[in-house]
Amino acid sequence: MSQLELRKIRKTYPGAAEETLKGIDIDIASGEFLILVGPSGCGKSTLMNTIAGLESISDGEIVLDGKDVSGVEPKDRDIAMVFQSYALYPTMSVRENIAFGLKIRGMPKEQIEQEVERVADLLQISHLLDKKPSRLSGGQQQRVAMGRALARRPRIYLFDEPLSNLDAKLRVEMRTEIKKLHQRLQTTIVYVTHDQIEAMTLADRIAVLKDGELQQLGTPKQVYDSPQNMFVAGFMGSPAMSFVHVNVEQGEQGLQAEVQGGDGRSLKLPLPEYLADRVGKKVVLGIRPEHITQPQDQKSDQALVTTGEFTIEVTEPTGPDVIALIRLNDTNVHCRIDPEHPVTWGETAELMFDMKKVVFFDPETEKRITG
Amino acid sequence: MTDMTRPGLRPSRIAIYGLLILACLVYLVPLFIMLVTSFKTPMDIRTGNLVALPTEWTTIGWTKAWSEACTGVQCEGISGYFWNSFKMTVPAVMISTLLGAFNGYVLAKWKFRGSDLLFGLLLFGCFVPFQVVLLPMAATLGQLGLANTTPGLVLVHVIYGVAFTTLFFRNYYVAIPDALIKAARLDGAGFFTIFFRILLPMSTPIFMVSLIWQFTQIWNDFLFGVVFASGDSQPITVALNNLVNTSTGVKEYNVDMAAAMIAALPTLVVYIVAGKYFIRGLTAGSVKG
Numbered sequence: 001m002s003q004l005e006l007r008k009i010r011k012t013y014p015g016a017a018e019e020t021l022k023g024i025d026i027d028i029a030s031g032e033f034l035i036l037v038g039p040s041g042c043g044k045s046t047l048m049n050t051i052a053g054l055e056s057i058s059d060g061e062i063v064l065d066g067k068d069v070s071g072v073e074p075k076d077r078d079i080a081m082v083f084q085s086y087a088l089y090p091t092m093s094v095r096e097n098i099a100f101g102l103k104i105r106g107m108p109k110e111q112i113e114q115e116v117e118r119v120a121d122l123l124q125i126s127h128l129l130d131k132k133p134s135r136l137s138g139g140q141q142q143r144v145a146m147g148r149a150l151a152r153r154p155r156i157y158l159f160d161e162p163l164s165n166l167d168a169k170l171r172v173e174m175r176t177e178i179k180k181l182h183q184r185l186q187t188t189i190v191y192v193t194h195d196q197i198e199a200m201t202l203a204d205r206i207a208v209l210k211d212g213e214l215q216q217l218g219t220p221k222q223v224y225d226s227p228q229n230m231f232v233a234g235f236m237g238s239p240a241m242s243f244v245h246v247n248v249e250q251g252e253q254g255l256q257a258e259v260q261g262g263d264g265r266s267l268k269l270p271l272p273e274y275l276a277d278r279v280g281k282k283v284v285l286g287i288r289p290e291h292i293t294q295p296q297d298q299k300s301d302q303a304l305v306t307t308g309e310f311t312i313e314v315t316e317p318t319g320p321d322v323i324a325l326i327r328l329n330d331t332n333v334h335c336r337i338d339p340e341h342p343v344t345w346g347e348t349a350e351l352m353f354d355m356k357k358v359v360f361f362d363p364e365t366e367k368r369i370t371g
Numbered sequence: 372m373t374d375m376t377r378p379g380l381r382p383s384r385i386a387i388y389g390l391l392i393l394a395c396l397v398y399l400v401p402l403f404i405m406l407v408t409s410f411k412t413p414m415d416i417r418t419g420n421l422v423a424l425p426t427e428w429t430t431i432g433w434t435k436a437w438s439e440a441c442t443g444v445q446c447e448g449i450s451g452y453f454w455n456s457f458k459m460t461v462p463a464v465m466i467s468t469l470l471g472a473f474n475g476y477v478l479a480k481w482k483f484r485g486s487d488l489l490f491g492l493l494l495f496g497c498f499v500p501f502q503v504v505l506l507p508m509a510a511t512l513g514q515l516g517l518a519n520t521t522p523g524l525v526l527v528h529v530i531y532g533v534a535f536t537t538l539f540f541r542n543y544y545v546a547i548p549d550a551l552i553k554a555a556r557l558d559g560a561g562f563f564t565i566f567f568r569i570l571l572p573m574s575t576p577i578f579m580v581s582l583i584w585q586f587t588q589i590w591n592d593f594l595f596g597v598v599f600a601s602g603d604s605q606p607i608t609v610a611l612n613n614l615v616n617t618s619t620g621v622k623e624y625n626v627d628m629a630a631a632m633i634a635a636l637p638t639l640v641v642y643i644v645a646g647k648y649f650i651r652g653l654t655a656g657s658v659k660g
Contacts, residue, residue: 014484054553075559087550091572100568101558148558 002065002155002188004028004051010059011046011212020046022212023060031186037199038209039235044192047209048158051190053077064155080149081158084165086141088133094144095129098151105152119147122181139170146181159191163198175201196236200224208232225357230366233286233359239323242333244285245363248278255279262327263348267308270355274371283369284361289323292335294343295352304355309348326351409433409628416624432625436633440626442613449630451603452610456590456637458521459606463528464585470529471536471581472574476566478537479544480552490541496534501594504531512599519601527599528589535588536581543577544570579645586641607634 005028011021021043028034036044049055051062053074062070069077080101088097095116102112120126123143133141142162149157159178163171179202182189193199199206200220208215208223208231216228227233233241246257248271255271275283299305313332314325317339324335324343335351343349360369404421409432411425419426438448478490508527509518517523547570555565596606605613611634615627 049553052553052557054556074553074556075561079557081554081557083550083554085548085550087548087554089551089555089569091569100555100560104559104564148554152558 003030004156004188004190005063006047006051006060007063008060009047009050009057009062011043011050011055012058018212019058020212021050021057024209024212024214026207026214026217028188028190030188033182033189033191033202033204035199035203035206036190036192036209037194037196037206037235038215039194042209043212044194044209045160048081048160048190048192051156052079052081052158078152078154079156079158080152080154081160082145082149082162084161086133086145086165088141088144088148090133093130093132094125094136094147097133097144098129098147101148101152115151119151122150123147138166139174142166142174146178150185155188157187157189159189161193162191164193164195178202197238200236206236208235210235226368227286227359228368230284230286230361233361233368237288239289239334242287242289242328242331243361244287244328244331244333245282246285246329248275248281248283250279257283257285259328261308261310262313263311265309267306267310267353269353270304270306271360272304272355272371275360275369278369282363284363284366286359286361286368287333288357289321289334289336291354291358292326292333293352293354294337294341295350299352299354302354302356305352306355307350307352309350311348312343312345315343315345324349405628405632409625409632411625413621413623413625429625432623432629433633435623436614436626436630440614440623440630441617442610443617449607449610449614449633452605452607453633455521455600455604455610456606456608459524459528459596460586460589460637463525463532463589464582466525467529467532467536467585468578468581470533471538472540472571472578473566474533474537475540475542475544476570478541479547480549480565480570481562490537493534493537496531497538501531505594505598509598519599519604521600521604524595524600524604524606527595528592531595532585532588535584539577539581539584540574543574547573583642583645587638590638 006024006026009021009024010019012019024043024047026034036047038044046055050057053069053072057070060070061068064077064079088094089100092100098116098119099112102115107115116129117126120129123146125140125143125147128136128140128144133144136144142165145162162178163174166174175198182202191198191202203220205217205219206223207217210231216223216232218226223232224236227236227241230243234243244259246259246269249256249258249268251268251270253270255273255275256268257271258266258268260266269285295307300307310326310328312324312326316323316325320339322337322339322343324337324345326333326335337343337349337351361367362369400422407422407424408416410428410430411419412427412429412431415426436448437450437453439446440448442449442452474493478486512518512523512526515523515526517526551569552565555569560568590606591608592606593608593612596609597612600606600609611630614630
């Protein structure tokens with residue numbers, strides 16, 4: 001297993017006005033599952049291609065097991081990649097597809113056969129070995145593509161949005177399978193996706209990218225609970241975090257902020273003490289749906305919890321929850337409500353605000369205000 | 372089967388089919404006349420109707436055209452020239468197609484600074500009229516010592532054909548996803564391995580297109596043949612012209628027609644044999660989306 005360090009990676013495409021990668025610094029520990037996530041065009045695929053050696057970097061170092069491989073050819077880096085389009089060789093059978101890289105590396109025939117068998121067993125594709133890729137379903141092609149990567153036992157595995165061409169059900173299945181595989185093989189994996197649920201479920205650590213810059217690098221929990229800025233906060237989580245602009249005031253029981261519902265009724269939300277130096281100034285509340293729920297008895301006398309009545313604009317039952325939409329200070333805000341506690345659109349409902357986990361951002365810098 | 376699946380013969384249908392049949396006839400009549408004439412005796416041709424079937428079927432026109440007819444001063448038929456054409460066409464088609472495949476591979480998958488410009492310039496080659504290159508080409512062939520030889524003709528046709536074959540292959544390879552090349556590179560395959568092991572096996576349809584196109588072009592060429600070859604190395608198109616224009620005695624239309632048929636047959640055969648590979652979709656399924 002191998003360790004990978006990205007040091008100040010910069011990349012400018014020839015003729016491009018702007019840098020695609022603006023100094024990316026990431027250390028990936030041996031056996032770690034790192035996910036690169038971000039919107040289209042954020043540079044995550046470029047970063048992956050530079051790790052593979054398919055694209056050169058303009059500046060910086062890619063250090064694999066202590067050795068700078070920035071100038072090394074892809075074939076000599078010993079890295080395998082699974083592509084979004086699978087990129088199986090159409091004229092070769094599944095067996096030949098898996099064996100191709102081994103053959104080129106001059107592995108003896110018997111050993112190749114053993115390796116193909118091992119990988120086929122691992123991915124349950126033994127019965128497909130003599131078929132051509134065009135005869136396989138999308139999910140099967142996906143497995144073959146992974147098999148091709150696994151057969152070489154490379155130092156690092158790269159996954160470039162491997163599941164985005166699968167239908168929703170299969171995607172969830174394959175996600176679990178990839179996770180199982182990683183837990184069994186303890187391989188170092190760098191995985192690109194734009195699906196934040198994939199990122200949350202699979203990653204040991206998540207690197208959020210935007211416009212070629214690393215926004216945050218941390219465990220899924222860190223990224224979800226303590227986003228460093230409004231971009232990360234809005235990107236991770238579904239439904240997305242809502243941002244409400246409020247004024248910080250000094251109330252009788254501590255800091256507070258007034259929010260107004262769609263029907264004009266207002267509520268004073270308690271704020272944590274670390275916002276004391278912001279009194280009289282504006283801050284942005286970052287509220288996730290689960291921070292606003294139906295009233296819960298066990299929470300009602302906790303600090304930083306309050307209730308108020310708001311008009312429900314829209315309800316979206318998802319099964320385990322009902323996502324209700326309310327308006328706070330002219331912003332749409334999602335609430336996550338227990339379906340056992342029915343709410344109806346157009347009517348008012350009593351909602352509980354748990355401000356303990358709500359995060360706050362500076363409206364100017366969009367950075368999170370830390371306690 | 373009911374009327375649902377077989378629309379009745381409405382007037383518009385009749386008009387369409389009528390027009391199509393008429394068009395077919397117009398195109399087939401010359402072929403028909405050539406064929407029947409080639410099997411007639413000279414007597415039959417002089418006295419009979421142009422479109423009538425032979426009163427007496429004979430292959431004398433064909434055998435004479437093949438081995439006895441006079442092309443200029445020699446009277447050995449067109450068989451020698453027929454093989455000349457093969458000796459010229461087969462290498463020229465193979466070389467130009469392989470070069471085109473290789474060029475296409477580089478221009479589509481290993482882009483370098485100015486590669487698109489180079490491709491654009493190469494495309495000009497498709498529009499250069501034959502007449503323009505005659506004199507410079509003659510001078511070049513002379514300096515190379517290839518004037519009036521079959522290798523010389525092969526060279527001319529290869530140079531002329533590469534523009535087309537490059538265009539075919541480049542456009543075919545551009546449509547093949549780059550991920551395939553990337554995957555092969557990560558698997559350890561180099562420049563040539565990728566070409567020979569991954570791309571060439573996928574290229575059957577475009578190979579057939581290139582083959583048919585080049586074969587037809589080179590086999591049917593007259594101008595280069597008449598300018599850059601002489602005597603023993605002339606291709607069949609030139610020989611056919613000489614045969615028809617050699618005027619000793621009575622005009623033997625049956626021989627002319629048979630010779631023309633012989634000259635046209637190989638391109639027809641190539642099309643019939645290779646045409647079925649024209650179907651696309653060999654890469655279908657390799658890549659989703």
